[in-house]
Amino acid sequence: FPDSGFVFDNEKWAHPVRIEPFSIARDPVTNAAFLEFVEAGGYRRREWWTEAGLAWRAGAGAEAPRYWVKQGNSWRQRRFDKTVQLAPEHPVVHVNWHEAQAFCRFAGRRLPTEAEWEYAAAWDRRAGSKRRYPWGETGPAAGHANLESSGPVAVDAFSVGDSASGCRQLLGNVWEWTESSFDPYPGFVIDPYQ
Numbered sequence: 518f519p520d521s522g523f524v525f526d527n528e529k530w531a532h533p534v535r536i537e538p539f540s541i542a543r544d545p546v547t548n549a550a551f552l553e554f555v556e557a558g559g560y561r562r563r564e565w566w567t568e569a570g571l572a573w574r575a576g577a578g579a580e581a582p583r584y585w586v587k588q589g590n591s592w593r594q595r596r597f598d599k600t601v602q603l604a605p606e607h608p609v610v611h612v613n614w615h616e617a618q619a620f621c622r623f624a625g626r627r628l629p630t631e632a633e634w635e636y637a638a639a640w641d642r643r644a645g646s647k648r649r650y651p652w653g654e655t656g657p658a659a660g661h662a663n664l665e666s667s668g669p670v671a672v673d674a675f676s677v678g679d680s681a682s683g684c685r686q687l688l689g690n691v692w693e694w695t696e697s698s699f700d701p702y703p704g705f706v707i708d709p710y711q
Contacts, residue, residue, distance in 0.1 A: 526708035534632040541637045544672035549605035554623045565622045570615035606671040608691045617694040631697035638687040651680035651687045662689030
């Protein structure tokens with residue numbers, strides 16, 4: 518809203534969007550869940566991928582997320598200059614939109630639209646209004662979200678930061694893909710900064 522402080526021009530201004538009923542997972546997708554996709558041949562099975570996804574996969578030679586490394590019978594993940602054991606309870610990171618879509622098809626899901634994601638993150642049905650943060654109006658505190666860590670944490674952490682919809686870690690731990698294109702809001706005008 519105009520009186521809420523700094524806002525990037527591509528986020529101006531709030532406007533009504535009709536949302537049909539939908540379901541959304543409480544937590545981000547874990548490494549364990551994504552590993553099921555990988556080990557079920559998800560990167561080799563054409564039916565999970567769009568044509569653009571197949572082209573990306575072929576060009577990249579991808580058989581797993583970019584920083585995953587298989588050593589013997591276990592999977593590890595490259596973190597900066599070393600590899601560490603893949604943490605099954607952590608959210609999957611460093612997957613692109615094509616990989617996220619393919620996983621969703623495999624799992625019988627779909628990516629949420631940006632409006633659905635924002636509704637799950639911010640709408641408080643009981644109050645009939647949007648919250649500033651998933652947990653309410655107060656600024657972030659240590660128990661709300663993973664904001665000061667050097668990496669992701671388990672998806673069940675930070676329950677104090679749950680949204681009114683019951684979703685967890687919609688702020689801080691990882692960035693999430695949506696099905697929506699990055700399009701301007703109605704009435705978009707470029708701000709006068711470089």
